[in-house]
Amino acid sequence: MTSAKDYPASAAAETRTLTGLDTRLVSCRACPRLVARREETARVKRAAFRDWEYWGRPVPGFGPKDASLVIAGLAPAAHGANRTGRMFTGDQAGDLLFATLHDLGLASRATATHRDDGLELHGVRVTAPVHCAPPANLPTTGERDTCRSWLVRELQLLRPTARSVVVLGGFGWQATLPALRQAGWNVPRPRPSFGHGVRTTLAPSDGTTTPLTVFGCYHVSRRNVSTRRLTPAMLREVLAEAAHAAGLPVVRPRAE
Structure with a gap:
């Protein structure tokens, strides 16, 4: 019988589709500290969201199965994605990210409020x-390493179409x-090394797919945005590049 600690590696390896991966991922209980945190937050709630039924489980990636651009953040926010059940949905970081994607023609709407709000991404998967x-x-680094199997399998399943990746923040980069x-x-x-605007091109190890261009971008955290370490124009520029x-058509970025 597979233990909770071994579940990510075994369950991820057995999946053949992104839908199957997402289904297995939401049942993961491999990291006791994270399980306790997400479930306590869902039970106690924030006053502003006391009428919400929090998701309170692992949050899967979001976007089409044939995405050519992948955006990788850090982890779900306690009262954002942990509440809504969708990456970058329900917090200020997501407000900026999805507004920018919409501005570029890569999202169907500029706001993301809950899992069933009708938002669709065009050629983009967020994880x-x-x-x-x-x-x-x-x-912790241990939690990061335990969870890596999900991201590895997600990227493997996206290999036929993925052409670029944007990594938000230094932790996400590492x-x-x-x-x-x-x-x-x-x-x-x-x-x-990580840096805003840094890019590196990775060749496939077996030569079966095209190269992948990886971009670094400061995280869309409230702190980075409020201090203007990351401005909307800076984010828009990286996402447009x-x-x-990735070969995606975009709306020409506006000048600030």
Whole structure:
């Protein structure tokens, strides 16, 4: 019988579709600290959301199965995706991300409020290296490594169509590059350093798919946006370049 700790690796390896992966992922209980945190948050709630029925489970990726652009964040927010059940939905980070994607013609609407709000992404899949809301928004390295199997399998299933990846934040960068290597792309040694606007092109390790361009971008966190470390124009520029690398048609970015 598979233990909770071994579940991510065994369950991810057995899946053949993204739908199947998402179904198995939401049943994961591999990290006791994260399970306790997500379920306590769902039970106690925030006053502003006391009438909500929180999702309170691992949050799967979101977007079409043939996405050519992948956006990888950090982890679900306690009262955002952990509440709504969809990545970057229900918090200020998602407000900026989806508004920008809509501005570029890559999302059907500019707002994301809940799982059934009708939002669709065009050629884009949004995911994260950690799928449960961690205390203080900071997973441990052990939790990151345990959760990696889900991201590796997700990337493997996207390999036929994926052409570019945008990684939001330094933690996501450190977590996503190893997953890309395991999923079948050559990652240079030493690994490329994270920075906003940094890009690196990864060749497939077996030559069966086209190269993948990986872009670094400051995370769309409330702190980064409020201090203007990341501006809407900066985010729009990176996403537009990544969409171009992915072969996606975009609306010309507006000048600030």
